[in-house]
Amino acid sequence: xxxxxxxxxxxxxxxxxxxxxxxVLLAGCSKKDTPAAAAASDGPVQGGxxxxxxxxxxxxxxxxxxxxxxxxxxLNQITDKLTYQDPKTLEIQPWIAESWEVNATATEYTxxxxxxxxxxxxxxxxxxxxxxxxxxxGLGNKELKLPVSEVINNYEKxxxxxxxxxxxxxxxxxxxxxxxxxxxxxGLVSLATLARPFEELGDATKIIGSGPFVVTSETLxxxxxxxxxxxxxxxxxxxxxxxxxxxxEVKFIVTPEDSVRIGALLAGQAGFIRQVQAYDEKRVxxxxxxxxxxSTRGVNNSVVFRPDNALVADVxxxxxxxxxxxxxxxxxxxxxxxxxxAKSVIASTAAGYxxxxxxxxxxxxAAKKLLDEAGWTPGANGLRQKDGKELVLAAxxxxxxxxxxxxxxxxxxxxxxxxxxxxxxxGDSGSRTVDNLDPEKTPVSPGMVGRAxxxxxxxxxxxxxxxVLLQKGGVSGKVKAFVDDKLxxxxxxxxxxxxxxxxxxxxxxxxxYLIDQAYVIPVFEEPQAFAxxxxxxxxxxxxxxxxxxxxxxxxxxx
Numbered sequence: 001x002x003x004x005x006x007x008x009x010x011x012x013x014x015x016x017x018x019x020x021x022x023x024v025l026l027a028g029c030s031k032k033d034t035p036a037a038a039a040a041s042d043g044p045v046q047g048g049x050x051x052x053x054x055x056x057x058x059x060x061x062x063x064x065x066x067x068x069x070x071x072x073x074x075l076n077q078i079t080d081k082l083t084y085q086d087p088k089t090l091e092i093q094p095w096i097a098e099s100w101e102v103n104a105t106a107t108e109y110t111x112x113x114x115x116x117x118x119x120x121x122x123x124x125x126x127x128x129x130x131x132x133x134x135x136x137x138g139l140g141n142k143e144l145k146l147p148v149s150e151v152i153n154n155y156e157k158x159x160x161x162x163x164x165x166x167x168x169x170x171x172x173x174x175x176x177x178x179x180x181x182x183x184x185x186x187g188l189v190s191l192a193t194l195a196r197p198f199e200e201l202g203d204a205t206k207i208i209g210s211g212p213f214v215v216t217s218e219t220l221x222x223x224x225x226x227x228x229x230x231x232x233x234x235x236x237x238x239x240x241x242x243x244x245x246x247x248x249e250v251k252f253i254v255t256p257e258d259s260v261r262i263g264a265l266l267a268g269q270a271g272f273i274r275q276v277q278a279y280d281e282k283r284v285x286x287x288x289x290x291x292x293x294x295s296t297r298g299v300n301n302s303v304v305f306r307p308d309n310a311l312v313a314d315v316x317x318x319x320x321x322x323x324x325x326x327x328x329x330x331x332x333x334x335x336x337x338x339x340x341x342a343k344s345v346i347a348s349t350a351a352g353y354x355x356x357x358x359x360x361x362x363x364x365x366a367a368k369k370l371l372d373e374a375g376w377t378p379g380a381n382g383l384r385q386k387d388g389k390e391l392v393l394a395a396x397x398x399x400x401x402x403x404x405x406x407x408x409x410x411x412x413x414x415x416x417x418x419x420x421x422x423x424x425x426x427g428d429s430g431s432r433t434v435d436n437l438d439p440e441k442t443p444v445s446p447g448m449v450g451r452a453x454x455x456x457x458x459x460x461x462x463x464x465x466x467x468v469l470l471q472k473g474g475v476s477g478k479v480k481a482f483v484d485d486k487l488x489x490x491x492x493x494x495x496x497x498x499x500x501x502x503x504x505x506x507x508x509x510x511x512x513y514l515i516d517q518a519y520v521i522p523v524f525e526e527p528q529a530f531a532x533x534x535x536x537x538x539x540x541x542x543x544x545x546x547x548x549x550x551x552x553x554x555x556x557x558x
């Protein structure tokens with residue numbers, strides 16, 4: 001099967017991608033592959049180009065903006081972190097920091113750095129650079145419009161103790177900070193990068209990191225080429241692979257159409273792809289390609305309500321719609337075993353998870369009863385009515401989330417059975433972004449966020465973080481009055497609790513509260529779904545599913 005015409009050069013016209021040499025695309029490996037590399041199949045080899053197809057273009061590569069998976073997929077190749085979180089055990093291990101000390105109240109963290117680490121522009125990754133990174137991430141920079149990182153709480157200041165030792169001080173306990181130094185949002189970049197305004201950081205060539213790859217060229221929105229740094233010698237200390245990256249090159253190619261990504265992989269024109277839809281998994285596996293579905297270990301794929309909208313301000317209405325949502329039907333209809341039905345606000349693989357299945361039960365009769373009690377009665381057209389208004393809600397589909405449009409459409413069908421209409425909107429990116437900050441226009445919104453730490457709950461719901469409930473004082477200027485002080489107090493407590501057991505208990509308490517208030521309807525545990533050729537070996541993933549090509553190599557091709 002040929003997805004693209006195999007001519008002297010290949011034009012990716014179907015997805016608006018510029019001409020690329022056939023030698024790079026064919027089998028996902030370049031002509032630079034040595035005979036030894038092509039013949040080897042029993043152990044890692046050096047060399048070659050990996051063609052990686054990404055569903056969406058990256059947006060901004062300021063590291064705290066790396067939560068968007070296309071952003072994080074790039075940042076994970078070109079930046080290092082102070083620490084490394086083992087994706088299996090979740091243990092925090094040395095990386096750029098050789099060692100660290102934390103005081104008893106988790107208000108002071110001191111890191112000792114490795115010697116000889118440099119950014120790709122040749123400048124040193126020393127204590128001064130690390131201090132500047134976290135001063136920026138912890139405090140922001142209003143002049144350059146660089147926002148505060150959602151993974152850093154209660155930050156006060158840094159102090160350079162010597163060229164390889166840096167100390168951080170916090171206003172209140174910050175027990176999540178150590179894990180926060182391992183995440184994509186804490187990728188270390190050069191002083192020159194931190195001196196640029198936010199709007200310039202969408203250009204990957206402007207991001208100077210210390211990682212195993214460096215950006216050599218970019219066609220914005222379409223293609224990105226990464227080249228291995230030959231001098232790289234400071235990967236995570238406990239990884240089996242050390243030294244420079246095994247691949248010579250990685251080509252990121254933005255390929256929005258699911259069928260084109262799958263077709264290119266199966267035709268041997270790409271070695272690895274992201275965002276494999278559940279309905280394509282069987283086809284891929286039948287042709288002997290591998291599916292990877294690492295957990296994101298955070299807040300589940302959900303729909304959230306904006307209580308500032310009068311139609312969903314009543315908790316009885318929200319509870320009714322929670323019980324009108326049949327998540328088992330959604331998962332069984334649209335997804336695979338890689339997408340477990342949600343049993344709580346956060347994934348079953350997440351720290352602090354509690355099973356709330358009983359509170360999330362599908363019960364159409366209970367939903368109708370709750371709507372009756374809230375004063376919403378069926379009208380002649382079947383829609384619930386109250387005070388001359390119909391219970392008609394709207395939500396924009398979220399393109400980054402798997403089959404989100406189909407998920408919302410199925411939820412709309414389920415809600416229609418109890419007399420509620422949900423309009424699923426597409427819209428252009430501009431209108432979608434603006435309208436999603438207005439609870440009058442979008443009383444319902446999809447969302448999720450990955451992070452392997454209880455602070456992930458705060459990241460999603462706190463007013464000055466993602467603020468998905470659109471509380472007053474957060475990211476939306478159109479919110480009228482809604483504030484939940486109890487919720488915010490619980491979220492603050494998670495971020496400041498130093499006792500591990502108590503911190504997990506608080507995470508459980510906030511999960512119960514979010515469901516008791518029916519602020520959120522968890523649908524499924526979202527993985528990051530990839531597919532790869534069998535000859536692409538040792539692809540790694542960080543703790544919440546972003547790929548790492550540092551140890552990756554290519555073996556004998558079919």
